[in-house]
Amino acid sequence: MWLQTEIVMAENIVYVILSQYKVTRITMSTFNSETIYTFQKKRVEISIRNLPVNLFGSVMGLAGLSLAWGQLSQKMTLASLISSVTGLFASAIFILLLLGYFVKWIRYPKVVKSEFSHPVTGNFFGTIAIATLLMSVVAAPYSTLLSQTLWITGGGLTVILTAIVVLRLLTGNQALSSAVPAWLIPGVASLDITVTGAHMPIAWAYEFNFFAMATGTMVAVIFFNLIFSRLVHQAEMPKGMTPSLMILIAPFEVGFMAYTNFWGEVDYFAMLLFYSGLFLFVVLSIRIFRKPASFSTAWWAISFPVAALSNAALKFADTQQSTVLIILSYAILALLTIALAILTFKTLRILFNGKLLSSP
Numbered sequence: 001m002w003l004q005t006e007i008v009m010a011e012n013i014v015y016v017i018l019s020q021y022k023v024t025r026i027t028m029s030t031f032n033s034e035t036i037y038t039f040q041k042k043r044v045e046i047s048i049r050n051l052p053v054n055l056f057g058s059v060m061g062l063a064g065l066s067l068a069w070g071q072l073s074q075k076m077t078l079a080s081l082i083s084s085v086t087g088l089f090a091s092a093i094f095i096l097l098l099l100g101y102f103v104k105w106i107r108y109p110k111v112v113k114s115e116f117s118h119p120v121t122g123n124f125f126g127t128i129a130i131a132t133l134l135m136s137v138v139a140a141p142y143s144t145l146l147s148q149t150l151w152i153t154g155g156g157l158t159v160i161l162t163a164i165v166v167l168r169l170l171t172g173n174q175a176l177s178s179a180v181p182a183w184l185i186p187g188v189a190s191l192d193i194t195v196t197g198a199h200m201p202i203a204w205a206y207e208f209n210f211f212a213m214a215t216g217t218m219v220a221v222i223f224f225n226l227i228f229s230r231l232v233h234q235a236e237m238p239k240g241m242t243p244s245l246m247i248l249i250a251p252f253e254v255g256f257m258a259y260t261n262f263w264g265e266v267d268y269f270a271m272l273l274f275y276s277g278l279f280l281f282v283v284l285s286i287r288i289f290r291k292p293a294s295f296s297t298a299w300w301a302i303s304f305p306v307a308a309l310s311n312a313a314l315k316f317a318d319t320q321q322s323t324v325l326i327i328l329s330y331a332i333l334a335l336l337t338i339a340l341a342i343l344t345f346k347t348l349r350i351l352f353n354g355k356l357l358s359s360p
Helices: 002-019 033-045 053-070 077-107 109-117 121-139 144-169 181-197 205-233 239-263 268-289 297-320 323-352
Strands: none
Touching: 053 077, 053 121, 053 297, 053 323, 077 109, 077 121, 109 121, 121 144, 121 181, 144 181, 144 205, 181 205, 181 239, 205 239, 239 268, 239 297, 268 297, 297 323
16 A cells, blocks of 8 residues: 555656756655645646637737838848748748647637637737738748738738627627726737738729728728727726837827828828837836736737837838938837847747646
8 A cells, every 4th residue: 555655656756857847856755645646637727728819919919019020031141040030930820820720629619719809819810910911921932822821811810800809899788897908909910911912903892992091091090099088098007018008109100001001102191100109118118118917928028019119110110211210210210120039039938848838
């Protein structure tokens, strides 16, 4: 009996060490049945059901980084290589996340339904649509058919999700405290249809792009005012949601890209959009990074807005031919590259130590 107990305890020790992907010092004097139960319970909690939908923000950020470096491909030989490698990496992550979330949907449909119905989490499903739209641009150099298929799919998903979100809010009795920056994601997704498809060689693309830009502008303006009012007049958001404040710059910079891609020029209105987003970026960076929240996948919320700012800055600098703007655009791109490298490293670390898929 004593020997069997010792064997069971040894097996649990081995499991804990291997399942955590690191060496843990465990002494027999402190190891008892209670700790065995805790470890077994922890083993059960690590599951695909805990895969966060907001992790698709990583694809958005990485794809945006690829497109930003791509803008410099004519000026720097290395830029083209960085763009290609980053684009392929974003593609791999996109495929893995799609497979992972599909498995989650099949195995835990109630969990996915609960997330989709949530007034805050539900908006992050728009990141899947945005990621699909951005991947259509990443795929363009390799396959025109794949690029068009991804754009049409992403555009269709965006319109459906935007309509669902707006209809849901129109039911009334919505708590103002739930008006968080994530509400802007559907509006930004609509603008991204035009960003990625302004020159799509499809007969009906022109009208669809105009419709998307109009819809995205309307939703972004309305939601931006609601969110800003909530941030000013309601209690402060939880610490863990602070990084999502950076989403507030997205309508301006994505709007800049959509407007200039569609009309083909940078005019005074486009300049107003760019500088408005740049001002918010500086202010929000102080707010977010002064006392940063602990790392979680929520930090990926900063990636796409900053990527949009970087792409907008590079395009704006190229049209204005201003030394100051060129230096600024390069500085933002460098900041974006470093930030995404750090986010990628930290995300991989929590993936391999089991924290990414464990229950909170």
